[in-house]
Amino acid sequence: MSAPPRFALGIVPTPLVRVERLERVLGCPPLHVKRDDLIGFALAGSKTRLLEHLIGDALEQGCTVLLTGGGAASSYCAGAAVAATAAGLRCVLVIYGDNTQECHPNLALARAAGARVRFTGAAARESVDAILAIVEAELWGAGERVYAVPRGGATAVAAVGAAHAAVELDKQLAAARIDAETVLLATGSGTTQAGLVAGSVAAGCGWHVVGASVSRPPAEAEAQVQRLADECAALMGTAATGSDQIDVRDARGPGYGAPSDAGERAAMVALHEAGLVLDPVFTAKALAMLPTLIAEGAHGPIVFWHTGGIPVALAHLVGKDSPT
Numbered sequence: 001m002s003a004p005p006r007f008a009l010g011i012v013p014t015p016l017v018r019v020e021r022l023e024r025v026l027g028c029p030p031l032h033v034k035r036d037d038l039i040g041f042a043l044a045g046s047k048t049r050l051l052e053h054l055i056g057d058a059l060e061q062g063c064t065v066l067l068t069g070g071g072a073a074s075s076y077c078a079g080a081a082v083a084a085t086a087a088g089l090r091c092v093l094v095i096y097g098d099n100t101q102e103c104h105p106n107l108a109l110a111r112a113a114g115a116r117v118r119f120t121g122a123a124a125r126e127s128v129d130a131i132l133a134i135v136e137a138e139l140w141g142a143g144e145r146v147y148a149v150p151r152g153g154a155t156a157v158a159a160v161g162a163a164h165a166a167v168e169l170d171k172q173l174a175a176a177r178i179d180a181e182t183v184l185l186a187t188g189s190g191t192t193q194a195g196l197v198a199g200s201v202a203a204g205c206g207w208h209v210v211g212a213s214v215s216r217p218p219a220e221a222e223a224q225v226q227r228l229a230d231e232c233a234a235l236m237g238t239a240a241t242g243s244d245q246i247d248v249r250d251a252r253g254p255g256y257g258a259p260s261d262a263g264e265r266a267a268m269v270a271l272h273e274a275g276l277v278l279d280p281v282f283t284a285k286a287l288a289m290l291p292t293l294i295a296e297g298a299h300g301p302i303v304f305w306h307t308g309g310i311p312v313a314l315a316h317l318v319g320k321d322s323p324t
């Protein structure tokens, strides 16, 4: 696989650990967790892998500022801000909503890293897209060389980071003689899933990737994953992915950002049985998809990809915690 340059941020490989107590409680086949929550960069989880290639590309293009956006609670935005600063770039974030909303730990982290924040003034996530274009033009007009990235880091360059992660996992599985059947992860923008699929196809991995879509209807998410996987494969010069390799399930529950009952239960079981901290927006809803896979007959070892989200998990627990 060839690739855009990597600007190293994370500590890889991240551990792959079996969680037998959790496995027993969930009544599932051997369950292993890919601990990207431990990746060691700005609590950014798997997004660190995507940012390594975005930053590498930005530096190669001689850019001076990284421009991207999302929500105030976005681990990706916080990670982007810290990564840009670590690479000597300025960072501008376009955040939906307005600055009267309560400050989230991830936004505080982004600001502490030096990011300039522009609020869209509208509650819709999509409001970021138009303002990104406006801010990009302003920055170019002010003499900056802008590296503009859509919400979630959803580009083929970013997906290359996840493609390398697929190879990393496959080596760990081979070394531990684990014949994994399924890899389960949370899917938002679809970038991580796209890269994992492109990487696993390129490396001939024997496992199947299932994305638990937390924000888009599955058909829409599948189209996005397919597009990004194809673009990622083209960039790496590897084989295209077939549509049978793109598997996205509906994990939205009551909607993006709203905790689901199943997710809340999954988060508590994972915490109590395996010491895993899961966030209500992504990772908890993904783990809550496990019973569906088991009911469908999954019997080989399963890998749950813990994509991070620790600041969101803690903010959620603080919000729920009422002194007695």
Ligand SMILES: Cc1ncc(COP(=O)(O)O)c(C=O)c1O
Residues within 6 Å of the ligand: 045, 047, 074, 075, 076, 152, 186, 187, 188, 189, 190, 191, 192, 193, 279, 282, 283, 307, 308, 309, 310
């Ligand atoms: C913790 C966590 N898991 C999963 C995802 C989804 O990743 P992607 O946007 O690449 O689908 C995100 C995205 O922000 C995230 O923060």
